[in-house]
Amino acid sequence: MTAHLVSTASAPTDMQPVYLDDLAVGDLFKSGEHAMDEAQITTFAAQFDPQPFHLDDTAARATLFGGLAASGWHTASVTMRLQVTTGLPIAGGIIGAGVELSWPRPTRATDVLHVVSEVLEIQPSKSKPDRGMVTVRSETRNQHGDVLQLSTVRIVVPRRPVANGAGA
Known part of the structure; x- marks a missing residue:
């Protein structure tokens, strides 16, 4: 198993892009960290998910979230940012083709998030030799190691270009 562990610095500039040809089943990638706080939670919720348990701590105490x-x-948005900036340096960006997503525990204002991703499957394309599909399972964890989000994503990953530009 190859492990690609990235520093927890906010956005390393030395991350080398990863191509389909560089990946192996079992490869691990670890992102940097993102500290949550109440202002981020309520600002996001006010714009995108305005429910009481995301907007007001007092109201949230009366819900199953406590x-x-x-x-x-x-x-999910913080997870994506962490993967793109520090955790999953896919050449050309992370282009999703499908996802299974769950949240086993709530994310709190005191949580510091990081993402650990593992390559589960690699399928080179037969019809498009310049790319393939990679299945990645990611756990978004807090500072205690609690898994707050689980995702299994199929992403399009380019092959490493060859000198004539035709693909590997």
Whole structure:
């Protein structure tokens, strides 16, 4: 198993782009960190998911969350940012083709998030030799190691270009 561990610096400039040819099943990628806070949670919720348990701690105490909780879509957005900037340096960007997503625990204002991703499957394309599909399972964890979000995503990954530009 190859492990690609990225520093927890906010956005390393030395991350080398990863191509389909560079990946192996079992490869691990770890992102940097993002500290949540109440202002981020309520600002995101006010614009994109205006429910009481995302907007007001007092109102949230009367719900199954028992206190202010970030929208799952907020957690997903932070996850994407962490992967793009520090955790999953796919050449050309992370282009999704499908996802399975769940939130086993709520994200709280005191959480510091990071993402650990593992390559589960690699399928070179037979009809488009310049790319393939990669299945990646990611866990968004807090500072205690609690899994707050699970995702299994199929992404389009380009092959490493060859000198004539035809693909590997």
